[in-house]
Amino acid sequence: MSEPIKTDVLIIGAGPVGLFAVFELGLLDIKTHLVDILDKVGGQCAELYPEKPIYDIPAIPLITGQGLSEALMQQIKPFNPTFHLGEMVTTIENIGDPLFRITTDRGKVFEAKAVVIAAGGGSFQPKRPPINGIEPYENKSVFYAVRKMETFRDKNLLIVGGGDSALDWTLNLQPIAKRLTLLHRRDDFRGAPDSVNKMRALVAAGAMDLRIGQVTELEGADGQLTAATIKGADGAMTRVETDAMLPFFGLTMKLGPVADWGFELKDELIPVDVSTFETSRPGLFAIGDINTYPGKLKLILSGFHEAALMAQKAHHYVHPSKRLVFQYTTSSTSLQKKLGVS
Amino acid sequence: MPKITFIEHDGAEHTVDAEIGATVMEAALRNGISSIVAECGGGCTCATCLVHVDDAWSPAVGPPSAEEEEMLDSAFEVKPTSRLSCQIKVTEALDGLIVRTPSYQGR
Numbered sequence: 001m002s003e004p005i006k007t008d009v010l011i012i013g014a015g016p017v018g019l020f021a022v023f024e025l026g027l028l029d030i031k032t033h034l035v036d037i038l039d040k041v042g043g044q045c046a047e048l049y050p051e052k053p054i055y056d057i058p059a060i061p062l063i064t065g066q067g068l069s070e071a072l073m074q075q076i077k078p079f080n081p082t083f084h085l086g087e088m089v090t091t092i093e094n095i096g097d098p099l100f101r102i103t104t105d106r107g108k109v110f111e112a113k114a115v116v117i118a119a120g121g122g123s124f125q126p127k128r129p130p131i132n133g134i135e136p137y138e139n140k141s142v143f144y145a146v147r148k149m150e151t152f153r154d155k156n157l158l159i160v161g162g163g164d165s166a167l168d169w170t171l172n173l174q175p176i177a178k179r180l181t182l183l184h185r186r187d188d189f190r191g192a193p194d195s196v197n198k199m200r201a202l203v204a205a206g207a208m209d210l211r212i213g214q215v216t217e218l219e220g221a222d223g224q225l226t227a228a229t230i231k232g233a234d235g236a237m238t239r240v241e242t243d244a245m246l247p248f249f250g251l252t253m254k255l256g257p258v259a260d261w262g263f264e265l266k267d268e269l270i271p272v273d274v275s276t277f278e279t280s281r282p283g284l285f286a287i288g289d290i291n292t293y294p295g296k297l298k299l300i301l302s303g304f305h306e307a308a309l310m311a312q313k314a315h316h317y318v319h320p321s322k323r324l325v326f327q328y329t330t331s332s333t334s335l336q337k338k339l340g341v342s
Numbered sequence: 343m344p345k346i347t348f349i350e351h352d353g354a355e356h357t358v359d360a361e362i363g364a365t366v367m368e369a370a371l372r373n374g375i376s377s378i379v380a381e382c383g384g385g386c387t388c389a390t391c392l393v394h395v396d397d398a399w400s401p402a403v404g405p406p407s408a409e410e411e412e413m414l415d416s417a418f419e420v421k422p423t424s425r426l427s428c429q430i431k432v433t434e435a436l437d438g439l440i441v442r443t444p445s446y447q448g449r
Contacts, residue, residue: 048382121381127448130418162415185420190412214419250416252390252449253381 002109007033007082008318010102010112012089015043017288017303018118019072024311025116026079027327027335030318033112034081035104037088037123037256042069044120047251058301068300078340084108088123090257098283098317114314117261117270117279117286118303121253129160129247131215140223141244146173154178156241158228160215161248167191169246171198174208181209181240183230211240218245258290266292276313277306283317285310344437348375348393351445360432366441367391367428377443384428389416390447391427396440403430403439419444 045065126144336342
């Protein structure tokens with residue numbers, strides 16, 4: 001196990017509510033690290049609607065998802081949080097009173113005095129294609145991500161999709177694969193034009209195959225794929241021999257490991273105390289879309305409010321001997337110093 | 343108010359009232375059609391509100407925009423008449439529309 005990263009509070013989820021939690025905790029001298037499964041901050045705002053206007057942020061008549069993420073990043077800059085992107089928290093273990101040991105799917109370990117779950121709708125995970133009997137092949141010869149390119153050396157590969165993930169991995173793996181086939185439902189690609197041109201040049205040179213259609217059936221044994229049946233745009237069925245398949249159909253929200261963290265979930269949401277937003281596990285908080293309480297509204301502004309109240313209780317755990325005096329950023333020179341404006 | 347009929351994968355039919363100017367996705371959510379997920383809430387960014395428009399209605403509904411066509415790449419079992427229901431605006435002309443919903447929207 002690697003050396004644990006010690007922090008006051010670990011925030012799970014770097015969406016708008018997780019980001020604002022950094023601000024509210026920061027004002028109370030609480031240091032934070034954030035973990036997010038996406039490779040960027042902003043959560044749903046960044047992944048689902050970066051360009052779409054949001055109309056219900058108080059005092060901001062109109063802002064895009066991307067704009068909101070950027071403004072929050074600017075607002076929390078004085079507190080210098082550390083981000084761990086592209087990682088998913090898998091376990092949260094109590095090791096003190098309260099003290100938590102948190103681990104990620106990349107083997108990173110944290111120790112924190114409190115944990116804030118700001119995980120929105122759960123974690124964004126790859127969409128799994130609805131092919132009968134795909135389960136036994138998953139993570140053995142069907143992969144939704146490439147962790148080690150060497151796995152695919154001298155293999156027959158089938159990559160499915162038409163976006164940047166499919167094209168990037170096509171271009172990266174083609175030189176080391178025995179033979180690579182790219183399959184897409186139409187002969188038009190939404191990926192970066194430069195990648196599309198490179199891919200088309202490889203096809204023209206006979207260095208890889210491009211097929212139009214969708215996978216309908218898989219063949220193999222013990223999780224090892226040997227072939228896939230492809231239904232062409234014209235309805236014709238053909239068979240492609242392959243050792244591995246990499247489907248790239250974008251992401252979808254799944255509850256994920258939250259289900260295993262010892263909460264009695266209500267409709268896949270974490271019940272919390274409405275004055276502190278603490279869960280049934282002391283020191284563990286849940287704010288934003290992931291929590292539930294009587295009257296809950298899944299609004300970004302509700303999550304902001306929850307972050308402010310959560311910070312008050314988190315302070316008890318992080319600085320138990322310090323008395324907490326409520327202050328305003330407009331008048332407190334101590335808060336202004338923390339914000340770097342005084 | 344125009345009526346829309348959703349036929350689910352298992353054959354269950356639901357005919358619902360749809361407000362003019364709303365989207366077919368919104369009509370589905372307001373009436374509890376659970377095979378429409380609409381994860382992104384109508385932003386044309388998630389492809390979890392796929393419908394297969396009835397062949398007879400397909401010309402009236404029309405083809406997807408370029409943006410929607412790209413998003414259809416992230417859906418499954420896409421057919422020539424498939425659309426994202428958040429991108430179909432309800433009009434008087436669509437009164438009686440029939441769409442079929444898939445068994446799986448990717449989650």
